[in-house]
Amino acid sequence: MKSPELRRENVPELSTEQMIEVDRAMIEDYGIELIQMMENAGRALATLARDQFLGEGRKGKRVTVLAGRGGNGGGAIVAARRLATWGFDVHVSLARDPNTFSGVPAQQLAILQAMGVKLQTSIPEKSNSDVVLDGIIGYSLSGAPKGRAADLIRWANAQSAPVVSLDAPSGVDATNATAYDPSIRATATLTLALPKAGLNHPQVGSLYLADISVPPELYARFLGLTVGPIFSDGDILKLN
Ligand SMILES: NC(=O)C1=CN([C@@H]2O[C@H](COP(=O)(O)OP(=O)(O)OC[C@H]3O[C@@H](n4cnc5c(N)ncnc54)[C@H](OP(=O)(O)O)[C@@H]3O)[C@@H](O)[C@H]2O)[C@H](O)CC1
């Protein structure tokens, strides 16, 4: 099922500050909570993985999800949950120990644990995934990835399976397209709401846009940007 397409020049690109302002306005001015946005982000990531990268059939198809403890990880954990309920063999590797998670990401992780989805806090030992989802780090990257996050990035880059990044390839700065060492070389990136200025980088791969229900009116009111109802034909767009 192909995603509707949109030309990149037809949508504004957001700086990270503008994205953070979108987050703020969504919660404070519209009452759309982080958990609702994260749920939309995660469902879109699961849908993109299923429809574009997992082919036909569910039985035995293996999905490895790499998750940090921030909002990016939270979105990937939602995707893991949805893919598990759709019958895929889902394995989650966390960049941080579960007891270091807090807030909404912790809430999402607790649901996964309640479902008994396979979780580990180490580098995946198998290399037979059919797709890898990268929810290690999003737009709050600070400097070159280190620690287990860096190990997971290196592991993902060594896989033959396609790697789909949420919001930005982990280790690529969504503000200025700096690709640190290590950083994910994504087959595709599903960014949220609107493209980010720093996603003009070859490591992004094919760029998709997910609808997390930001009212176009918010962009006009808080950012002075004119954005049409770009998701009217589908909630995941391929940007060309
Ligand atoms: N409206 C939206 O766009 C929405 C975006 N969402 C997603 O949320 C992330 C931003 O979430 P945030 O919690 O601010 O942070 P991140 O998840 O991007 O990253 C924080 C974690 O990353 C680790 N980190 C950062 N830099 C490094 C580094 N150099 N090396 C290792 N690890 C790093 C950081 O590590 P700590 O040890 O400090 O914990 C954090 O764990 C956005 O990108 C979207 O994906 C919302 O989910 C929905 C709305």
Ligand SMILES: [K+]
């Ligand atoms: K990411």
